[in-house]
Each structure stands twice: as structure tokens, then as C-alpha cells.
Amino acid sequence: xxxxxxxxxxxxxxxxxxxxxxxxxxxxxxxxxxxxxxxxxxxxxxxxxxxxxxxxxxxxxxxxxxxxxxxxxxxxxxxxxxxxxxxxxxxxxxxxxxxxxxxxxx
Amino acid sequence: xxxxxxxxxxxxxxxxxxxxxxxxxxxxxxxxxxxxxxxxxxxxxxxxxxxxxxxxxxxxxxxxxxxxxxxxxxxxxxxxxxxxxxxxxxxxxxxxxxxxxxxxxxxxxxxxxxxxxxxxxx
Numbered sequence: 001x002x003x004x005x006x007x008x009x010x011x012x013x014x015x016x017x018x019x020x021x022x023x024x025x026x027x028x029x030x031x032x033x034x035x036x037x038x039x040x041x042x043x044x045x046x047x048x049x050x051x052x053x054x055x056x057x058x059x060x061x062x063x064x065x066x067x068x069x070x071x072x073x074x075x076x077x078x079x080x081x082x083x084x085x086x087x088x089x090x091x092x093x094x095x096x097x098x099x100x101x102x103x104x105x106x
Numbered sequence: 107x108x109x110x111x112x113x114x115x116x117x118x119x120x121x122x123x124x125x126x127x128x129x130x131x132x133x134x135x136x137x138x139x140x141x142x143x144x145x146x147x148x149x150x151x152x153x154x155x156x157x158x159x160x161x162x163x164x165x166x167x168x169x170x171x172x173x174x175x176x177x178x179x180x181x182x183x184x185x186x187x188x189x190x191x192x193x194x195x196x197x198x199x200x201x202x203x204x205x206x207x208x209x210x211x212x213x214x215x216x217x218x219x220x221x222x223x224x225x226x227x228x
Contacts, residue, residue, distance in 0.1 A: 034214040036151075043203055043221055044143075044151065049214035087151055091213035095169055096141075098151040 002026050002090050006099035013104060017078045021102045023071045023088035031067045032092035038101075039084045047086075048073065078104075108132040108217045110204050115222030122194050122226075128187040128204030128219055136160055136182040139207035141215060142189050144200035144224075152200075154178075156207065157187065172198075194226045 031051035048064035205215035
């Protein structure tokens with residue numbers, strides 16, 4: 001199975017900050033990398049697919065980059081509603097695997 | 107609008123069985139692979155398994171942790187997905203989500219249900 005490792009596991013930031021979360025795959029996954037946002041008590045929400053494609057309806061302050069084994073999710077200017085947990089997930093091979101999550105706190 | 111609504115969760119004793127359902131609407135259900143993903147209390151997301159679509163013979167795959175105990179099925183005539191869970195263990199306690207697999211080729215999970223809680227008690 002492909003292991004996905006996110007860093008950091010938690011992150012404190014302020015409204016207006018630029019934030020970057022990193023995800024590393026244990027082997028090359030091309031750009032089969034997705035990012036999800038999850039708020040407490042809610043289902044995950046797809047933000048980014050194919051490493052850098054913005055899901056319809058997601059604000060443009062979210063962006064993704066990377067290919068191969070190293071990927072990043074960047075939020076250009078944090079808004080109050082962005083405080084949540086973020087997960088990366090590879091869809092290159094089965095089983096699809098998730099990172100352990102990054103909790104973004106105020 | 108795409109909607110996925112899970113049901114069937116509840117409290118069950120170890121060794122027991124439970125069947126979860128996921129009712130889909132707002133899209134052509136038969137055209138999509140569908141996943142089950144779970145989240146234990148305070149933990150991260152864990153893929154449980156998937157069913158492919160008719161074009162791929164409805165084949166299913168499972169995580170090693172549930173293989174042989176869980177069975178995923180679907181009824182395209184009812185736009186419904188199912189998860190039959192047998193021989194339940196306390197470590198199966200989690201919120202179970204159904205998720206649509208995007209068929210663009212990138213296999214993201216682009217829509218999720220609200221989840222249903224399964225509690226396995228000894």
C-alpha cells in the first residue's frame with residue numbers, strides 16, 4: 001500500500017495568513033493526489049483533485065501543486081471558515097490511502 | 107443537486123451484523139464507482155471499500171481490515187449502495203460515509219454523504 005504522510009500534523013495560524021500543508025507519498029503517484037477539507041461533525045469536502053485542479057465552487061485562495069511524491073496545499077489568505085482538518089489522498093493505486101490529516105487552528 | 111444519504115447505523119454487539127444503506131440522487135448512479143469510507147472517533151479517514159459500475163462488472167474491492175467480513179453491493183434500479191457488515195469488532199466503531207468516485211479519470215471522491223455512526227460494543 002502507498003503511505004501518505006502529511007506535515008505538519010497541526011498548525012496554528014491567523015486570519016489573513018498564507019499557509020502551506022505538505023503531503024508526501026511513499027512512491028510516485030504521478031498527479032493522482034486529492035485534497036479534502038473536513039470540519040467537525042461534517043463530511044469531508046473535495047477541494048483539489050489531480051494535484052492542482054480546483055473543484056468547482058471552491059474559492060481560488062486554495063491551490064495545489066506537486067507531482068511524483070511531493071505535494072502541497074496552499075491557502076493564500078486564511079479566512080475564518082478555513083479552520084478545519086485537511087487530508088490528502090492518493091488515487092493512483094488501490095487501496096486509496098489518506099494522509100493522517102493536518103488540523104489548522106486559530 | 108447531488109445527494110448521498112446514509113442510513114442503518116446504530117449500536118451492535120461484537121460479533122453482530124449491520125447493514126448500511128446509501129441513497130443517491132441528482133446524478134446517474136449507475137455511471138459511477140462508489141466508495142465506503144469510515145472515520146473512527148477522533149481519528150482520520152480510512153477507506154473501507156468500493157464497488158465499480160456495471161461497465162466494470164460491479165466488482166468490489168476491500169481494505170484488508172474488513173475483507174471477508176464486509177460486503178459492498180449496489181442496486182442501480184434503486185440508486186442505492188449497501189454495506190453489509192458481519193463479525194463486527196469494537197475497532198469497527200466509526201462514522202461510515204458513502205462517497206461518489208468521480209469518473210473523470212482522477213478518481214477523486216467528489217461527493218460525500220453526511221455519515222452514519224456505527225458503535226460496536228463488547
